[in-house]
Amino acid sequence: AQSVTQPDIHITVSEGASLELRCNYSYGATPYLFWYVQSPGQGLQLLLKYFSGDTLVQGIKGFEAEFKRSQSSFNLRKPSVHWSDAAEYFCAVGANSGNTGKLIFGQGTTLQVKP
Amino acid sequence: EPEVTQTPSHQVTQMGQEVILRCVPISNHLYFYWYRQILGQKVEFLVSFYNNEISEKSEIFDDQFSVERPDGSNFTLKIRSTKLEDSAMYFCASRRGQGMHGELFFGEGSRLTVL
Numbered sequence: 001a002q003s004v005t006q007p008d009i010h011i012t013v014s015e016g017a018s019l020e021l022r023c024n025y026s027y028g029a030t031p032y033l034f035w036y037v038q039s040p041g042q043g044l045q046l047l048l049k050y051f052s053g054d055t056l057v058q059g060i061k062g063f064e065a066e067f068k069r070s071q072s073s074f075n076l077r078k079p080s081v082h083w084s085d086a087a088e089y090f091c092a093v094g095a096n097s098g099n100t101g102k103l104i105f106g107q108g109t110t111l112q113v114k115p
Numbered sequence: 116e117p118e119v120t121q122t123p124s125h126q127v128t129q130m131g132q133e134v135i136l137r138c139v140p141i142s143n144h145l146y147f148y149w150y151r152q153i154l155g156q157k158v159e160f161l162v163s164f165y166n167n168e169i170s171e172k173s174e175i176f177d178d179q180f181s182v183e184r185p186d187g188s189n190f191t192l193k194i195r196s197t198k199l200e201d202s203a204m205y206f207c208a209s210r211r212g213q214g215m216h217g218e219l220f221f222g223e224g225s226r227l228t229v230l
Contacts, residue, residue: 036221041223042223043119043206043220043221043222043223043224044158044206044208044221045221046218046219046220049218090158092158100146100163100165100170100171101146101148101163101210101213101217101219102148102160102163102171103150103160103219104160105150105157105158105159106157107156107157108157108158
């Protein structure tokens, strides 16, 4: 069965420091992978996605993620974190069963940014 | 920028009462979804809807749940007789195209509290 694991429930980094949020997935075929961000009181916003091709994908707000098939990972990175990046981050895999386009989410990682 | 809107933002209800959560998807979108997130847990898929019928539903989506697109703009989730465990944030989402290639846009969520 498809599943997504985000090992870190809560991460704190200092403003200006680099960030890496981990995501591991379980999926039989080539996965469709996504990262979403949820700021307090907001809906889920798509940061980036991977379907095929270049394994390093660029997203909005300076985020990038790298797909590593051998490790079943899709970690999210940002070289320099800003205070406004404090939010909850969700990794998701697209389950293409029946072409309904549903997503399976990880548990989320809460990012806290210290000044 | 087009967005998915949800009402109410927060509803408190007594156990056993019926609840209707409303969503207005983006106007040219064809695929509609409900997800929910129980506090501290993963965002979970509930149901997908296309062409005026359910295309897929999860185990959570039992006979107490129903969805409807009554007038071509609203997309509603009804819970007939709420239980304590229905307390969660419910997210509506929509996409334009089939499968994974169209971006999935989420609303800000409706928080349901069942007492």
